[in-house]
Structure formats: C-alpha cells, structure tokens
Amino acid sequence: MIDRIMREIPRFFSASNVDFLIEAAGRTLLLSVAGCTIGFLLGLLLVVIRRTSHPALLPLRTLAIGYTEVFRRIPFLVILFLVLFAIQAVAPRASLFTIALIGVCIVSTAFLSEIIRAGFESVPRQQVDAAEVMNFSYLQILFLVVAPQAWRVILPPAFAFMVMFIKDTALASQMGVVELTFAGKVLSNKGFSATLTFGAILLAYFILSYPLTRLGRYLEHKLGSSRN
Amino acid sequence: MAHLEIDNLCASYGNTPVLKGISLDVEKSEVVSLIGPSGSGKSTLLRALVGVTKPTEGTVRIGETTVDYRSAASLRSVRDSMAIVFQQYNLFQNMTVMDNVTIAPIKIKKWNKAEVRKHAAELLERVGLSAKHNAYPDELSGGQQQRVAIARALCLRPQLLLLDEVTSALDPELVGEVLDTIRDLARDGMTMLIVSHEMGFVREVSSRIVMMDKGAVVEKGPPAQIFDAPEQERTRDFTARILSH
Ligand SMILES: Nc1ncnc2c1ncn2[C@@H]1O[C@H](COP(=O)(O)OP(=O)(O)O)[C@@H](O)[C@H]1O
Ligand SMILES: [Mg+2]
Numbered sequence: 001m002i003d004r005i006m007r008e009i010p011r012f013f014s015a016s017n018v019d020f021l022i023e024a025a026g027r028t029l030l031l032s033v034a035g036c037t038i039g040f041l042l043g044l045l046l047v048v049i050r051r052t053s054h055p056a057l058l059p060l061r062t063l064a065i066g067y068t069e070v071f072r073r074i075p076f077l078v079i080l081f082l083v084l085f086a087i088q089a090v091a092p093r094a095s096l097f098t099i100a101l102i103g104v105c106i107v108s109t110a111f112l113s114e115i116i117r118a119g120f121e122s123v124p125r126q127q128v129d130a131a132e133v134m135n136f137s138y139l140q141i142l143f144l145v146v147a148p149q150a151w152r153v154i155l156p157p158a159f160a161f162m163v164m165f166i167k168d169t170a171l172a173s174q175m176g177v178v179e180l181t182f183a184g185k186v187l188s189n190k191g192f193s194a195t196l197t198f199g200a201i202l203l204a205y206f207i208l209s210y211p212l213t214r215l216g217r218y219l220e221h222k223l224g225s226s227r228n
Numbered sequence: 229m230a231h232l233e234i235d236n237l238c239a240s241y242g243n244t245p246v247l248k249g250i251s252l253d254v255e256k257s258e259v260v261s262l263i264g265p266s267g268s269g270k271s272t273l274l275r276a277l278v279g280v281t282k283p284t285e286g287t288v289r290i291g292e293t294t295v296d297y298r299s300a301a302s303l304r305s306v307r308d309s310m311a312i313v314f315q316q317y318n319l320f321q322n323m324t325v326m327d328n329v330t331i332a333p334i335k336i337k338k339w340n341k342a343e344v345r346k347h348a349a350e351l352l353e354r355v356g357l358s359a360k361h362n363a364y365p366d367e368l369s370g371g372q373q374q375r376v377a378i379a380r381a382l383c384l385r386p387q388l389l390l391l392d393e394v395t396s397a398l399d400p401e402l403v404g405e406v407l408d409t410i411r412d413l414a415r416d417g418m419t420m421l422i423v424s425h426e427m428g429f430v431r432e433v434s435s436r437i438v439m440m441d442k443g444a445v446v447e448k449g450p451p452a453q454i455f456d457a458p459e460q461e462r463t464r465d466f467t468a469r470i471l472s473h
Binding site for chain 2: 124126129131132135145148
C-alpha cells in the first residue's frame, strides 16, 4: 500500500489537483468563518432581544428563545436539507454554496447565541441594578458593564464551538457543495488511493482549525491575566 | 415640607406582598435609619424608591414632584435625584476605581470630564482611597470597595443618599472606616435614608428611626424613644435582642 501511495503522490499533487483542493479548502474556510462571524453577530442580537424586559417586546423575546431552543435540537444535516428545499422552491437559481452558507449561519446563530447568553448571565445581577439606578440605558448596561466582563466566559466555549464547526461544515458536501470533504470524494473516485486522498483532506482540516485553537488559547490566556 | 415623602407604599415579589403600606418622610439634611428584623422589607423599600422593584401602590414625592414609576421620564428623574449603595457587589468589576466613580457623571450625565475627575479625586481622598485610583475592585478589601461605592454615589451629587447595610458584609475591623465616612456625610448635611444593624451608630447619627417588621412600619421616633422608651413591644424586643449581641 505504501508503495502505491508513494507512486501516486506526484500525480496526486499535480497543479490542477492542488488548485482543486485549495479551492475546496477555501469554501470550507469561508463557510466556517462567515458562518461563525454572522452567527456571532446574529447570536448577540438574539441575546440583546432576550434580555429586554419591556412587556411590548414579549413576542420578540419568545421568538428569540424559540429560535435558539429549536435550532440547537435539530440535526445539522436536516437543517441543511430543509434550507436547500425551502430556498430552491422560491429561488431555483440560488447557488448551492449560498444555500449552505445560510444553513450554516442558522445553526451557528443558535449555538453561539446560547454561549453568549450564558456568558452575559455570569455577570452578577447587582452590577446591572447599580447601572440601572445610575440611569444607564439598556444598551449601555450591556456594552459598558456586562459584555466586557462576559468575554472571558464566552470565548473558551465559543472557540471550542468554532473548531468543531469547521468539521461540521463537511455536511455541506451532502448537498453537493464542493468543499474539502466533497473534494476528497471526487479525488478518490478518480482512482487515487483513499488513504492518500483522505490523509490529505485530514491534513487540510487540521491546517484550517489549528490556528483557531491557538488563537483561542492565546485569548484565554490574555483574558485570564488582564481585565479587558 | 418634607424632602422625601413616602405615603402608603406597597410592593410585592410575584404575588407575595413585601411592603404593606409604608409611610414615612425625610426632611432635607436629615438622617433617617430603617431598622428591623431580616426579611422585614428594608431593602425592598430602598429598591422600590429607586424603581428597581416596582411599587404597586402608594405615592412617593420628592420635593414638589410626585413620582410615576411607570413613566420612563419620571423614573429617570428620580434616579437623577437619588443615589443608592447596595449591600455588596456594587462595583463594576471591569473598571478601575476612578472609572467606577466617574463613568455615570461623564457618560450618562455628560458633565464636564475634567471637573468630574477632580470631584472624584476629592471624594476618593475623603474616603481615604487617594492611592487607589487605578486599582480594580478585586484588588481592594470589602471595606475599600464599599467606600468606592459611596464615592461613586456621591459623585452623582444626589439630593438623597440611600445606604443599604453597607457594613454588613464587612469584617468587623473594616466596619469602622465605612461608618466614619457616613458620619462625615451626616455632619456635612447630606440627606440620607439608611438601613443598618449597627445600633450604636444608628443611635448616634440618626435624627429619626423607623422600626419595620413584616413589611410595615411598627414605630417611628427619635433615637431616645426607640432605644430607651419604645411604645411598641416589638421594638423593645428587637433592640434588646440586637444590643445584647
Ligand atoms: N428577589 C426576591 N424575590 C422574592 N422574594 C424576595 C426577593 N427579595 C426579597 N424577598 C423577600 O421579601 C421580603 C423582604 O426582603 P428584604 O426587603 O430583603 O428584607 P430586609 O432587607 O429587611 O432583610 C423577605 O421575605 C424576602 O424573602
Ligand atoms: Mg436587606
């Protein structure tokens, strides 16, 4: 087997194959990074809505809670197919990548929102009361008092989620998006050794997620020793 | 005319009534103390005054104006005129002492930054913390944190200062420094409504004392009455029990 792999290596790493792999890795990276960034922002928005107390906003709060609870419980793949069929019904020309990106954001929003909510709740209520009686506005309380203390609670699970999330984007291959996993299938179907092909794919996933793990460690360390 | 007039104030947590018609007033430059067993509603009364717990009935008047706790504008103006120091964990842990004291006057009231910082420095000196401008709350002792919280409240230039058991979470040797600060404020004519279990201090600093039990006022009167000749059995029992400790 080793012989076969050694023999195949030059042909496997041909310019066109490498281009193909890089492009696929780019899609995986984009799905992960855009998914997490958009998910983080929308997740934060959901938390901002959930923490309001005005009676008139109750329907919005219920919606935000319902969203978080529902989309954390449905399998990722099911969501991807749901989004695929729903979008293709209204916009048949939408690209598979766009559809996958939307599916990915729906999931990451729910998970990151929950992580952010838990972080915000770790800040003692008394500080919120103190800010309230000093006439801080709702958003001033969140962004001057709560968020700066919540980051150190939020970041470790958020990074753990993101690293896991890079792997989960592999599910987009099931709907035909040519990301890393799909690229692996294509190459192995072309007759390359599965060990070689998926070994290369494994390496690519590692290269994508390792820097994120390091960044998470670095931030954790930095937050552990300072306050902001 | 009283500076703060509370009439028949009621409040509940869920369906449990906690304040059952409290009436009392505080004159300008007067120190009124709330005493009473734990759970009698003293904290809730202070929280209701600043609208953290919403009163369900009764009226609160500050000077000439009657407060409407359901109106955001009215609530904002009460909170402008009063400052409160809670029992513990008041300070913003992500900010230095100086930022804790100055953030509201600068960011919320939009007062002149240089003047606020100068005032804050004076207040911190007054509470004996000039050396701690850049310290974070978790680098301070409990007594120091409470004194920062008092400085922060004063930096808002309140007309009325509410203090809720500001010494109860402190080690005995730290209580004195906080009480000294409050004594100074009383001497300077700060109007205060305070909750305290330090009976010697309460007797010395208050012009009137309000004894509460089970969400109602049991008795009010000058210190001599409350401590030496109480009209109510419950007041006598309570002060006797606390003083014998
Ligand atoms: N957040 C709360 N939720 C429900 N009940 C509360 C809450 N805070 C206080 N209480 C109840 O309200 C009553 C009055 O409490 P409190 O005002 O803290 O009394 P005090 O300050 O005199 O000890 C007590 O019976 C207490 O158990
Ligand atoms: Mg209390």
